[in-house]
Amino acid sequence: MRYRESTINFGATLHESPAVWVAPLSFRKAYSPSNRERRTYQRRSCYVLTDPAYTIDTKDLPVGALLPFDLRDPSGRLVHKAGLPITDNLLRRLRSMGVATVTVRGEMGSDSLESLPRPSFDPALIAEIHRRLDATVEVLTKTFRDLHNAAIIDITLLRNCIRSLTTHSRREAPAILSIIAHKAVGACAELAQAIAERSARLAFVSSVCGIGMGLGHESILNIGIASMLADVSHLRHADWYDERLRLRPEVTTTDGYLQHSVESAQLIAESTRVDYEIVETISQLQEIGDGSGVPLGIPSSLMLDNAKIVQIADIYLQLADPQLQDEPYFESDVLGYLIHQAGKGRFDREIVRGLIQTLSMYPVGAMVRLSDDSLAVVVQANPNNPFQPIVRTLESGGRVIDLSVSSLFIQGPAATASKPRKRISKQMLDVELWRPQVSLDQLQPN
Structure with missing residues (x-):
């Protein structure tokens, strides 16, 4: 869809005659009469495409967001170019004209809707979450390099990252998760960065799950740190990853991979001064509540709650995160799947319920x-x-x-x-x- 090839209508209110802003004449001539409908507004004749229309309230156009279509006046003069940010001046100009809504008509498919500004996403919040996530990835990448080189790491930096990631989480978790899920991730230059990208996402989901369950501040910090460091042992196994730095499926049945949680826990215990609970949490991440997990096959009653939380968040991301696979499962299907598995005793029901309560069955933007x-x-x-x-x-x-x-x-x-x-x-x-x-x-x- 090219937004400039659309008819943009502005309407003041439902009871007032709308001022109609139309596409350039050259564009209108490209359509045959059978595909258009002749209408007259305020003594001005124009062609309005009869394709579905999508209306956005001007009050929902957030300052700073990029406008995904050209705005033109009835004479075809460009008022605001696609790709430029929405400004206070533009909104004041629209208000002075009595414009209350923007209706985009034309060949807009459902895939184009993702680029429309959404009122749920405050541009300032999006920018802040991106900044915090990037900062966390940077800290984690350096931490992983240090661990790989057997250097002692400072756990305080990781604690600060968790605090930063979860600042808005109590009230904005669903929106923030959607922001993080749709944040574009460029090609990672090294394995440490690729693992850091995923670990930062896991830390957020695990932490907000803990928040939703009403856990205390210290428990949430421990959950976040365990999430960040859970896959540090992967740095020793670069052959587990393909050229896109994604885990090879066939690796997941090898003896080495089935021991990677214990290997990570041992590496953390040797390189940091962390709470024993964090080390134990990491060592249990491949255990399953019905006793079918590895390496010890312990049941749910012997697993730490923190380990159960990180485990469920890990599986949720593994199946639903678009950054980890080209065609992930629907988030709602993944949550339904976790509910089913919890009913079979493999995962903790209360934790799955807490994840759904915090993130919503259908995420913002879905x-x-x-x-x-x-x-x-x-x-x-x-x-x-x-x-x-x-x-x-x-x-x-x-x-x-x-x-x-x-x-x-x-x-x-x-x-x-x-x-x-x-x-x-x-x-x-x-x-x-x-x-x-x-x-x-x-x-x-x-």
């Missing part, structure tokens, strides 16, 4: 299909009901609906062409998806 078959995007989590968020429909007018008080409900998630995701089928619910090679073997037909 596209969903409603019971009336319309598409909508989640704009805000509902803290009182994580299964029924607040959504904005993608139809003309863009209705905002609180599903907790609506007769509508979510049928299921919807994918976009630019960021595809896949479903977890009923047949896959009993498969150990967190063990890539094992799950491939289990899914093979007999």
Whole structure:
């Protein structure tokens, strides 16, 4: 979709005649009469494309966000170029004209909607989260290099990173998770950086899960640090990773990989002065609640709660994080899968419930299909009901609906062409998806 090839309508209010801003004449001539409809507003004739329209309130255009389409006046004169940030001057100009909404008409597919400004994402918050995440990755990359070289590390820096990452988490966790999930990650120059990128994400998800469960400050710090250092032993096994610095599925069944949590714990114990609970947490991350884990096969009753939290967050990211695989599973499917696995005793039910309560079943920014078959995007989590968020429909007018008080409900998630995701089928619910090679073997037909 090229936004400049669209008709942009501005309407003052529902009861006033809208001022119509139209696409350039050269563009309108490119469409045959069968694809357009002739209308007249305020004695001005123009062609308005009859494709679906997507409306954004001007008050929802956040200062600093990049406008994804050109704004032109009725004569075709460019007012604000696509790709430039929205400014206070632009908003004041629109208000002075009585403009209350922006309606984008044209060939806008569902994949284009991800670039529209969303009121749930304060640009200042996005910039701040990106800055903190980048700073955490930088600290972790240096820490991993030091550990690889058998140097003693300062755990205080990691504690500060956890505090920084979780500052807004109590009230903004769903939005922050979406910001982190959609943050573009460039090509990593080294394995230490690739592991640091993933470890920073894991630290955030684990920490907010602990926050959602009402854990104390010190426990949350320990959970975050354990998450950051859980995969440090991977630095000794560069051959586990492919040329894109992604873990090879076949590695996950090798003896070395099945011992990597214990190896990481030993490395941390030798190189840092950390709480014993952190070391023990890391050593238990491959254990499973029903006793089928490794290396000791201990049951849930003997596992630390912190280890259970990091483990569930790790599996959630492994299956749902678009940075870790080209076509991840839908987040809601992953959470449903964890609920199913918890029912079988493999994971802790209360921790899975805490993760859902904190992050929401349908994350902010996710596209969903409603019971009336319309598409909508989640704009805000509902803290009182994580299964029924607040959504904005993608139809003309863009209705905002609180599903907790609506007769509508979510049928299921919807994918976009630019960021595809896949479903977890009923047949896959009993498969150990967190063990890539094992799950491939289990899914093979007999």
